[in-house]
Amino acid sequence: MNWLTNLVRPKFQQLVRTRDVPDNLWTKCPACGHMIFHKELDKNARLCSHCGHHMRLPVERRLAMLFDNGEFERIELPKVPLDPLKFRDEKRYTDRLKDAQSKTGEKDAIIVAHGRMGGINTVVAAFNFAFMGGSMGPAVGEGLVAAAELAVLQEAPLIVIPASGGARMQEGILSLMQMPRTTIAVDKVKEKGLPYFVLLTDPTTGGVSASFAMLGDVTLAEPGAVIGFAGARVIETTIRETLPEGFQRAEYLLDHGMVDMVVPRHEVRDTLIRLIDLLMNPRQSAIVLPLPAPGRPDGAPEVPPPPGPGVQPPPPAEAAGPEPTSGG
Template sequence: MTAPTEPSRVPEGLWVKCPGCAQILYNKDLSANSSVCQQCAHHFRLDAAARLRSLLDDGVWKEHDAGLVSNDPLGFTDRKPYAVRLQEGMAATGLRDAVITATGAIERFAVEIVAMEYGFIGGSMGVVVGEKITRAVERSVARRHPLVIICCSGGARMMEGTLSLMQMAKISVALARLDRARVPYVAVLTDPTTGGVTASFAMLADVSMAEPGALIGFAGPRVIEQTIRQKLPEGFQRSEFLLEHGMLDMIVDRRELRSTIARMLSFLGAAPAAMGPPDSDRRPDAVPPSELTLD
C-alpha cells in the first residue's frame, strides 16, 4: 500500500476549497456537479455508494456478499491493532470492508459492478476485497453480464500480508476465465489506483478508462527515484501521462462516465436487457454476517 495523495474527497461543511484551483466552492453545487469543480474540473474523490448512485440506472443496485468480514488472520498490529482499524473503517463507511459488489444496469445494460471504497483503510485489498471481486467476476461469467470495476485503492493490504498478495493472482485467474467466456470487462481507474490493484485487475480490462488527473502507478514516485537514481518527469503517474504512453485507452470526465461506459459495452457487443431496476436494495442489512473462510 503506497501513501495516499492529498485528501481530495469532498469534506463535510458548507464550503470547500478546491485543491486544483484554490477556489472556494459551495458544497451543494459541487455535489450537484458529480463532485467535479466547475472552475477547473478537479475530480474530488467519491465514496463507493455515491459512485454506484452516479452510474446505475435509477441509482439502485442489488448488493452481494455484504456480510463478509475479515477475521484478522495474522492478529496484526502496527501503530494500532488491525482489528481496531477494521472497526474504524466500518464506523466511517458503514461497510464491512473496502468494496461494494453489486448487480445493476447502466443505460439498460445489465452489469456486475464493483466500486472500491477509499475511506475503508485506503481502499486496500485484503481477503474480503479479493474474495468479493472474484465472486463478482464469477457472477459475470455465469450470467454473461459485462463486468465494470471502479478502482480506487492504495494497493494490497499489508495487515493481511501474503494473503493480500494472493488476491492478485486469484482475481487475475478469474478474469482469464471471463476473457475466455468473451464477456466484456471495463475498468475505470480513479484517484488513486496503485500497488497490487494496478499490478492485477486494474490493468487487465478490455477497455481501460481513467478519470482526469488520477494517480495511477505501482510503487510511489519516491521509491522509484531512489531505485533508478533519476528525476521523474513532470506529471509522471497521472492519467494524462499514462494515456500518452499507451497504458490507458481513454480519459473520461466523470460527468460523461455513465454514457461512455454504455457506449463501450455496446461496442463490445453487450445487448441491453429488457430488465427493470434490480429487485432491490442499496444496503441489504438482512444479509447475515458470515466469517470468510480462508481455504
C-alpha cells in the first residue's frame, strides 16, 4: 500500500479541486443588475434589496402571505377536456400540458383558495404564470366561475390575482369564450352586493386584461407590473409612433385612471384587509345629528309673541261662547 498515492494525493486533490456550484444560488435583478443570494431573495418575498424591483412570486407563497397565519384551503376545480381541438404545432398540446403539470405540480394555470383575511371569510383566485405563461383556457374559466360561486355561497369577498399572457392559443375560440364567461361570473358576485377586488401583477395582458381583470370594484397593482392588451412593440409598429416612457406600467395606468392604487408587495395584505373591512362592515363615520324641525333653528315649535299694551289676547277656542243670532 502506497500511502502517498492512497492518502496524501486525495487530500491535495480535495484542496485544489473545483467545486460544482448550483446555478440557482444567485439571481440577477432584471432592473438594476445586482446579484442577490437566493435565501435573501426568498426572505424578502422576491423583492430586490437594492432597488425594490418586484420579481414574480410563486402562487403558493403569495396565498400564504395573504391569508391569516398562512392558512387556506384549496378547492377542487371542475374537469375540462384536455385537448378539445387536437392541436399540434412543434409538439402535441397534450405533451405541453404534461410538461407544465410536471414542472409546476398543478393541473392548470389557476388556483382557487378560501380562508380568512383579517378574520373575514375570503375567496382568492390566483394565476400561476409558471404554467404556460398563466394563459387562460376553459380550465381557467371554470376556475374563475367556481371562485365566484364559492364567494356567493359563503357571502365572502372575491379577490382575483391575474398574471397572464392572455388567452391560450392552443384552445382557439374556446379560450376566447372565457372572456364573457368570467365577466358574467364577476357580475354575479356584484349582484349579491359582495366586493370584488383585483390585484394586477406582472404581467397582466391579452384577453385577461380585456375581461375580468379590469372590472374590480377596487383595482390594485404591484409596482412596475406590465398591464395592457397588446405588447408595446406591436402597438408601436401599428401606430408608427414612439410610446411614452413607462407605458403599460402600473404607475402609468395609475396616473391615467385605470388603476386605483399601486401597493408594494409587503403592504398588499394590510391594504386588502382594510378595504374588505370598509366594504363588508359599513359604519357611520361621524355622529348623525337630527335635522331641526321647521320654525326655529333649534327645532322648538314656534311660540306666538306676547300681545302689546292695551291689546287683549283672544280667548281660547274652547272658552268662546256661541255666536250671537240676529233677532226678529
